[in-house]
Amino acid sequence: MSGKSKLIQRYTAGDRVNHALLALAFILAGLTGLAFLHPSMFWLSSLFGGGQWTQFLHPLFGVLMFVFFFVAMVKFWKYNLLTGNDFRWLGRLGDVMKNREENLPPVGKYNPGQKLLFWSLVLAMPLLLVSGIALWQPWFAPMFPIGAVRVAGVVHVLSALVLFLGMIVHIYSALFWIKGSTRAMTRGTVTDAWARKHHPLWHREMTSGEKH
Amino acid sequence: MTMQSQDVVKRSATTRPSPSVRHGVEVAKLIDTSTCIGCKACQVACAEWNDLKEEIGDHVGIYENPLDLTANTWTLMRFAEVEPEEYEFDWLIRKDGCLHCGDPGCLQACPAPGAIVKHANGIVDFVSENCVGCGYCIAGCPFDIPRRSAKDNRVYKCTLCSDRVAVGLEPICVKTCPTGCISFGSKEQMKARAQERVGHLKARGYANAGVYDPEGVGGTHVMYVLKHADQPELYEGLPKDPKIATSVALWSGLKPFTAGLMGLAALGAFVHYFAVGPNEVEDEEEETGKTRAAPPASKED
Ligand code: SF4
Ligand code: SF4
Numbered sequence: 001m002s003g004k005s006k007l008i009q010r011y012t013a014g015d016r017v018n019h020a021l022l023a024l025a026f027i028l029a030g031l032t033g034l035a036f037l038h039p040s041m042f043w044l045s046s047l048f049g050g051g052q053w054t055q056f057l058h059p060l061f062g063v064l065m066f067v068f069f070f071v072a073m074v075k076f077w078k079y080n081l082l083t084g085n086d087f088r089w090l091g092r093l094g095d096v097m098k099n100r101e102e103n104l105p106p107v108g109k110y111n112p113g114q115k116l117l118f119w120s121l122v123l124a125m126p127l128l129l130v131s132g133i134a135l136w137q138p139w140f141a142p143m144f145p146i147g148a149v150r151v152a153g154v155v156h157v158l159s160a161l162v163l164f165l166g167m168i169v170h171i172y173s174a175l176f177w178i179k180g181s182t183r184a185m186t187r188g189t190v191t192d193a194w195a196r197k198h199h200p201l202w203h204r205e206m207t208s209g210e211k212h
Numbered sequence: 213m214t215m216q217s218q219d220v221v222k223r224s225a226t227t228r229p230s231p232s233v234r235h236g237v238e239v240a241k242l243i244d245t246s247t248c249i250g251c252k253a254c255q256v257a258c259a260e261w262n263d264l265k266e267e268i269g270d271h272v273g274i275y276e277n278p279l280d281l282t283a284n285t286w287t288l289m290r291f292a293e294v295e296p297e298e299y300e301f302d303w304l305i306r307k308d309g310c311l312h313c314g315d316p317g318c319l320q321a322c323p324a325p326g327a328i329v330k331h332a333n334g335i336v337d338f339v340s341e342n343c344v345g346c347g348y349c350i351a352g353c354p355f356d357i358p359r360r361s362a363k364d365n366r367v368y369k370c371t372l373c374s375d376r377v378a379v380g381l382e383p384i385c386v387k388t389c390p391t392g393c394i395s396f397g398s399k400e401q402m403k404a405r406a407q408e409r410v411g412h413l414k415a416r417g418y419a420n421a422g423v424y425d426p427e428g429v430g431g432t433h434v435m436y437v438l439k440h441a442d443q444p445e446l447y448e449g450l451p452k453d454p455k456i457a458t459s460v461a462l463w464s465g466l467k468p469f470t471a472g473l474m475g476l477a478a479l480g481a482f483v484h485y486f487a488v489g490p491n492e493v494e495d496e497e498e499e500t501g502k503t504r505a506a507p508p509a510s511k512e513d
Binding site: 034035036037038039040041042045051052054055056097098099101135137138141146147149150151153154157158160161164165168169172176177178179180191193194196197198 | 227324346350365459467468
């Protein structure tokens, strides 16, 4: 039987809107943040109307990013709990990298790579928020002792690193590597074949009861 | 403002050399706290020359006025009643303000290109039009000097009258001081003068007299002569062994490292795309509804 036209629902309209807002907030917070990360990227501040605007906007984008992430986290944490099977999958990263999913233990709605990404965000986002508040001029930084602001600077850089590394993997996988993924977040559905190939246990769950 | 006639030896968030063909003499201001009478002429002169006006505050019964440095008060007389030793009393007066560090923590922390410069003559200057108002310099300074202005979201501090010094004049506080306790000249001259003053103080019985020119921040271009150089904290919290905090060094040091790792990760993705290629659902999988090999747990077929 042809699976060509069959589609499986992966995300609701609410999930998609929240994810799109999260992505937008990440891009804006990311670009404004990169401007202050290294002189070679300071020119990015021009995109936002100069350094003064960038300094004003960055924390606001950051807070929005945290809010949208929080919404997603509340909904999706339960799908991201690691199982014993996941560690076997992680032990075969070579096959993962080489697109040989036939050698991998079957995964459910999310593969262990996606789960680890999720948990790295659960770590990085609150750290970014708290350290960001301590650095936030003019409203909050003056309430913190200088020693705390300094530590916040270190924490902000390190957690931004975790976030960016995660996002590079995430964006590469979703947009370039695993073809057919993008439509899950743009239209909410994936093809039957895609689900069977990349998330066989989830596919089974979604199609159980149906005849093949 | 930076001036064409001034060389810049350090510039915030800048990775290529700044103009530096000239040969500048390092300057320094020497403040002999032992001859300061606390008249605040320098504090007033600073406001006058730099056209600053502090808000009228409240008198709270102590000499410090205002109570702290602000974006409008770049130098402040601080008064401390202390007991350097038991049953001994001293009233110490210190003119607080930027020390113009050899290795400025403010500049190291600043993420805005050219918002803070260090001139070849040693003056550390904030270039307000480049300042983004992030306040990182406030955290970077080991002496708690820079202050943000709510009016224009920029940070200010003593310029060592870089505008006057650039045209061969002494800073306005030096010119105004009625007791001659502030002097200005080359760093070498000022060090020699400081030693002379320390000699006098020692002869008068201040065995611990000394110069405050802390090594930890690469020396400073504003130095103090202190009667109790062994306990600089007595002077309203002058740090004993100031240096750029490890956390500040780590914070600014991690930034290029972080940017580099991000670049490497992106490069890794790029290489993966061309070496391994995208993972596509193949036509055959689409047609037959089967993956290349059935996953072990699948009940299909
Ligand atoms: S005293 Fe503070 S503000 Fe002045 S040069 Fe040193 S670090 Fe910068
Ligand atoms: S606030 Fe301080 S650290 Fe931030 S840009 Fe201005 S001078 Fe640089």
